[in-house]
Amino acid sequence: MKNDVNRQVLLRARPTGIPQAEHFEVVERPLPVLTDGQVLVRNSYLSVEPAMRGWVSAVANYSEPVPLGGVMRSLAAGRIVESRHPDWQPGDVVVGMFGWQDFAAVDPDAIQTKVTSAEPPLSAWLGVLGLNGLTAYFGLLDVGQPRAGETVVVSTAAGSVGSCVGQIAKIKGCRSVGIAGGPTKAELCRDAFGYDAAIDYKQGDLDAALTAACPNGIDVYFDNTAGAISDAVMKHLTVGARVVICGTASVSSWDPVPLGPRVERHLLVKRARMQGILIFDYANRYDEGRVALAQWVREGRLRYREDILDGIDKAPDAIASLYRGENLGKRLIRIA
Amino acid sequence: MKNDVNRQVLLRARPTGIPQAEHFEVVERPLPVLTDGQVLVRNSYLSVEPAMRGWVSAVANYSEPVPLGGVMRSLAAGRIVESRHPDWQPGDVVVGMFGWQDFAAVDPDAIQTKVTSAEPPLSAWLGVLGLNGLTAYFGLLDVGQPRAGETVVVSTAAGSVGSCVGQIAKIKGCRSVGIAGGPTKAELCRDAFGYDAAIDYKQGDLDAALTAACPNGIDVYFDNTAGAISDAVMKHLTVGARVVICGTASVSSWDPVPLGPRVERHLLVKRARMQGILIFDYANRYDEGRVALAQWVREGRLRYREDILDGIDKAPDAIASLYRGENLGKRLIRIA
Incomplete structure (x- = not known):
């Protein structure tokens, strides 16, 4: 240099x-x-x-x-x-x-x-104190609005946003279930980030794995993928569920817009909500988020x-x- | 008898x-x-x-x-x-x-x-005082949350729910745009139900018609169709738009779930929301809705x-x- x-x-x-x-x-x-x-x-x-x-x-x-x-x-x-x-x-x-x-x-x-x-x-x-942690903080708490006792499912669960979401869900008293690709990431979910259950979506039947990991259904889904993983999750939503759309990692191109199973009937029957989050909309609340995140890091409750x-x-x-x-x-x- | x-x-x-x-x-x-x-x-x-x-x-x-x-x-x-x-x-x-x-x-x-x-x-x-009017009332006001000056688009706009939605949108100070099938229904939208603009989706280019009718984009979409009409509307959502999922009239069967263009990117880029409404969830507020609806009917502001x-x-x-x-x-x- x-x-x-x-x-x-x-x-x-x-x-x-x-x-x-x-x-x-x-x-x-x-x-x-x-x-x-x-x-x-x-x-x-x-x-x-x-x-x-x-x-x-x-x-x-x-x-x-x-x-x-x-x-x-x-x-x-x-x-x-x-x-x-x-x-x-x-x-x-x-x-x-x-x-x-x-x-x-x-x-x-x-x-x-x-x-x-x-x-x-x-x-x-x-x-963890930057856009990743802030996205997890506001996306989960402000858009997902989890209540203690609810089940929160996170895709790309071992990633820098997902791992924060899972831990914040635990801090808020929820059951956290992570979906990640491969045994190493699934192990990270359980061992490093404290998920109650972790699913390696590359191992067979995701639908059956979700049924086993989420016996009471899925109240909040924090989605970073927008592909087949999300399609499987939608079937498990509870009445009043909230889906946070944070990223679309599993869609390689949006031009043209790819096809997927229509979501309207799930949203109607479950009176569920899908909503996008863009962290820049929260710029005037970053300090609030950073104070909470830094405190949890110092307390050892939020690992990264x-x-x-x-x-x-x-x-x-x-x-x-x-x-x-x-x-x-x-x-x-x-x-x- | x-x-x-x-x-x-x-x-x-x-x-x-x-x-x-x-x-x-x-x-x-x-x-x-x-x-x-x-x-x-x-x-x-x-x-x-x-x-x-x-x-x-x-x-x-x-x-x-x-x-x-x-x-x-x-x-x-x-x-x-x-x-x-x-x-x-x-x-x-x-x-x-x-x-x-x-x-x-x-x-x-x-x-x-x-x-x-x-x-x-x-x-x-x-x-108008039954499930149709109540669905329009709570679906638009509680889920769609329109603000005066916003553009509200309604599908099946001349129908018994849609026609109420369009008129309530006007009562609340919004621009109302109806989508209906055929010239008779489009005319009904304009003449009987006071829509600011009506689109006959059977006449050619829906995308171009939406651009013309909604020059500032679509802030609230009250959807009764869940098909090609919705797919066209999604492209016109404004930042922070709300999509009310009320019905799926244009989908003839949900078994298996039909494919459509994925919505996640629209929701993410526009920080928009899609949410289902089931009127039975509002049973303890029916009286509130009926009082407002009956008053508007008596005042001649809500026609049916x-x-x-x-x-x-x-x-x-x-x-x-x-x-x-x-x-x-x-x-x-x-x-x-």
Whole structure:
């Protein structure tokens, strides 16, 4: 790493499905020059999110797509090394939308949080205290509205969002059932994240496994998949059930929209609800969520795993690798 | 009509799709004999509901199916002709679950309402003041939660539920857009029910018609169809939109569950909600709904149409006829 060069990961082509390594390019650029009111952040950790698929897509979406040739949008954690803003000082540790690059010259509104405590460690601010933990917190509690004693089922249950959902469900007095792919992830669900039951969906009959794991039906389904797993879960909804639509990991392309079993009759007969969550809608409540999440982490009630890649050269393939299911924890890239 | 014979419509076979005339049989039976605590109701009007398809289905549902050989379950309006209960007197006009038959011997808990005013007329208590109006009232206001200025789209918009939804939307200050099949029904939407725009889905490009009728997108979609119409509407949802799942008229069979375009991405990107409504869940709030509906009817703000068939012999084909779209108002059978 050189301190007079800014390595950046640029979006070079717009994928139609999962972004692959070839859609990105790592370039070296001069250090940015600050204008008045800006700060220069030296990034330490870059985040990798499943949602990045949406951020680079030209298809109707919740935010402007990352422009071709632009730095890949990303949450990152780092340290201010230069400031031309009176409220921020060199040495401040910050988390914000700094992009996949060594150095970011940004207005302070790109900063989401100033980190003032060494515990939990900085990397956690991109995962369990970052968008993943916040998505789990608001998605489960605000949209899913679980009540003590209810059964909460989570897909991609060992993932960085799912693992938080399962643990928050337990903290709230629910029965938590995780669905994950493969024996390693199912074991993680049980042993690391305290699920009451874990189902490896690659092992045979998911419907029978759900019946066994959820004898009283499913009151809340936190869904990150939108495919065959969800189709199986829908049959087990209880009256008044809530389905939180958080991600669509098992659908490789939405153009054209793929077919699936219609959900209307399930929703009608069960008077159930399906609702999407986008964490950015909760931006004015992040602090509330982070306070609760950090407290649970410190109390040892909310555990998390990280899967850290070293070096910015790992970034271009990192999203595709998530969708290949290769990570066993929050995927981060450490660059300093 | 003979007063010493009770004609009844019995369920003779269990349909897999839409109930047809051949699934029912009209029989003549002796007048029922009351036991203590019961009343004998002479029915005047029998109701015909799209939901009856569900009531006779063996597929997972919200109530016990009507037993084979049993009297068809139905809301009806009539007059008490004999009472062995101190709270009820001969001459009382009542609405309740009395079934498709001339006379019903029932416990008073089958009675939903005692009708004490001649206006609106008795038949209205099975439509605009009955399950249809109540479904529109609670489905739109409680589940759909429209706000003044929003655009509300209704499918089967000229039907007995849909026409109420459109008018209540207007009463609440919304823009109302109706979708109906054929020029006659589209005209009814505009002229009789005051929709701001009406779309005949049988005329060409529904997507383009929705774009024209809903320039600001669709905030609330009250759905009675669950088919291609809904699929077209989903693309026009606004951020935070609400979809009320009230019926599935355009799906002829749910066994097996038919395929349709997956909805998850729409719900996620738009942070939208789909939720089923079953009017029976609101039984303890019927009076609240009826007071509001009756007031709007008296003020001329809530109009309704009736499509009355004469004679119980018309009952067996009456549900199938609804699904053929032959009625232009609330379908009732007048038997006295």
